Each structure stands twice: as C-alpha cells, then as structure tokens.
Amino acid sequence: MLTGPIAIAGAEPGDMLEVRIRKVDLAIPYAYKAFRYGAESLTDDFRYARMKIVPLDAKRMVGLFAPGVEVPLAPFFGSMGAPPPAFGRYDSSPPTINGGNMIDFLVAEKGMTRDDAYMLISVAGDVEITEFVDRNKGVHVVLPKAVFTKR
Template structure:
C-alpha cells in the first residue's frame, strides 16, 4: 500500500476545544503526516453571540471565554526543528455572522466607547454579505487562528499571535493557501478556530465577520526546516473566475506620523471621515466597514515619518460616485 492510499481523513468536533495554548494540553487526535482533518468550530465569541442576539449581549460578554481553539492534534514524527505544512483545502461558513465594537477593544478604542453589534446574513450561494442596501461585502472565508504549542511550559492566552502561529487574523489564509508553522514541541499539537467570513487587512475595530466554520486541512511534516522560525505561507494564484465582483479599483487614504502606530490610527481615522462624508454612514458603521473590508499597508517607513495607507475596494459600493469631494 502506497503512502497516498494510507492517508486518511478524521474529524475534530465542536466539543473538543480549549482556551489556552499549552504543550501539556492532551491531544484529542493523533494522525500521521499526509492525513486530512476536518474541524467543526464555533465562532470567536465561543457561542456568547448568537444569530438572534441584540446589543445587550455585549454588556455581559466574557473576554476570558473568547477565541476557543479546537484540538490539539498530535502529528506523528513532528519534532522541534521541523515545519508543519498545513494545506487549507476547504472552508465552509454558517449562514450568519457578527461584527461588534466592544468597549475598550480595537485600534480606536478611545474614540468608540459605546458598544455596537451587527448581525449579518451570509448568502453563501451568491457569495456576499449585505452591509446595507448600497454596500455588499464579498465572502472570503478564513480561519483567524491556526497554531501550535510553544516549547515553553505554562498556559498562554489564545488571543495574541506568536512565532508558532495562533490568532494571526491574516485574511490571506483562505482555501488554496498553504501555511508553514515551526514545530517547537514533539507532535506539534495543532489547534485552530476563530472562523471569519470576511475581513480587511488589520481587523481594525477588533472583529471581522465572525462565524462558525467547518475547515478541512491536510498536514505534512517537513523535516529539518530550522529556517522556519515564524509563520510562512504561500497563496494560490487568483484568477478572474475567483473574483465575485468586477474590479473597479481601490480608494486609499493615508496616515502620516513619526510613530508607526499613530500613522496607522490616522489612516483609519481619515478613512472613517471619508466614509461618513461620502457614503452616509455613521462613525460606528464606518469603523466596522473599515474592519471587514479595509486593508492597511505600509507605504514607506524610512523617511522619518511613516506613511500608512488604508484602502477599500470600490466594487463593494453600488454608487459610481467615489470621489473624496463629490459634487
């Protein structure tokens, strides 16, 4: 029997979750290199926010319960110095999701002290989430969290990312992408969660379109890859067939400051101003839209002041008028 025919597909269920990274977390599954695993995950709220929730749920939200991960999976023959190759084969989202502004959380937390919650209907057939009657967001599912156990002993929050992955919230980790993570402990101990239906680069308000997800991943141990000391990934080529909307270009807003974080905040603040002035949104709506559809990028970081851009694709808007100062 050849290696390919010996590989199998197995499953991790919603009940097989944990809230801390630890190399002492007992694995729920043991697999071999080349095997495929399906993961049924609930959303990043850990079920605290539901399809019928209203704004009152934010008042009782327990951050200690947020960002559950599902696993861990022990991969035979994975040893420190190796890399774990994770092929993202398929990502299936629920028919609903949520985005929230939570007091004290997000890039502009000091400017948005009040709670806001948006429950989305996700039209998986058409491939869109409707923001309002003039703005729709293409669905681009990905797992916000994929990671391994670190070598250090102890229990660690699932919220911050680390060199072995975790809550990276990288929108490029969608179906067709291959992720490589450095193995620091025997068996690697892989877990994942935090399904997103769509997100901009930056997730600036602190949440994307959060949703339950079924993920299908294939694992391969790459021996002696000591140069992989942080998450690496390779995306698949995008073709016009994969684009759900015709490209209409992007509108970008820049933030300038000697401090990189302050320049980033300015880029987002200026984007919010543009959206409020030209798209008829409230500041809270503009902040959430920037989080699920706006992309942050460093334009330059060498000329004393940093230049950060935030851009939005113009094809999400029904209107053809996208000037900063419309007549």
C-alpha cells in the same frame, strides 16, 4: 469554526505546520463584527460597545453589510498552528484591524454611521499601521470601490 487543541503526531511548540484546507462551507447565513471600549486600538474614538449582524448570500458569496454595500466573502480559519513556547496559553480570537480618517469619509460620502464605517473597514479594508507609539497611530486604509454596489 476550528478550535483546539488538536494533536499532530510529532509536532512540537514552535514548529511550522503545513495545513491544506480543501473546502470551506458557510455553516450559518450570517456573520458578525463587534467592538468594545478598551479592546481596540481606536478605543478613544469609540467609547462604547457595538455588534453588527451581517447577512450572508452564500450563492453569490457576499456579505450584505448595509444597503448598497456588499463585501466579497473569502472564508479562512485565521491563525492555525502550534503556539510559540513563550506564549503558553494562546487566545485564538481574531486580531484587531482599525480604520482612521476613512471613517469620516464613509460617513460624509457614503452616508454610513461611524459604527458601520469602522466595522466595514475592519472586514473589507486593506489596513496598515505605520506607527503605534504612546497611543499615536498612523493608520492607512485601502477600501475596494467594488464593495459599494450603489453609485
């Protein structure tokens, strides 16, 4: 995990920085995903908190999300850089990613729980939100079939 603050000579708030990461090693053999009521965009659909531990296979570079579900690993550092001046203190926790009707599909067709379906979408889905006004949401998800190892 990369956390700051760190000093870069001459950098000013709002500057764009070029950072080249040469290698990322997995420090621990697991990852986790969590959600909690009130902190996510689908908070009305998940009125409770849940955390899931996902074992990692470092040799194959996959997360063993559930039996028959493997997520390719692509480690990254999230957001790095000098915060915009208007933000002041900046929260470095990851952004939220949400799923919509894909949840019902994964429950019905793949036998997943709603919790696991929601968390799988947030780590393996290509999610786009087309509308988010007055708690109405248009969420579109593309989930690679390759994450499902069982046919």
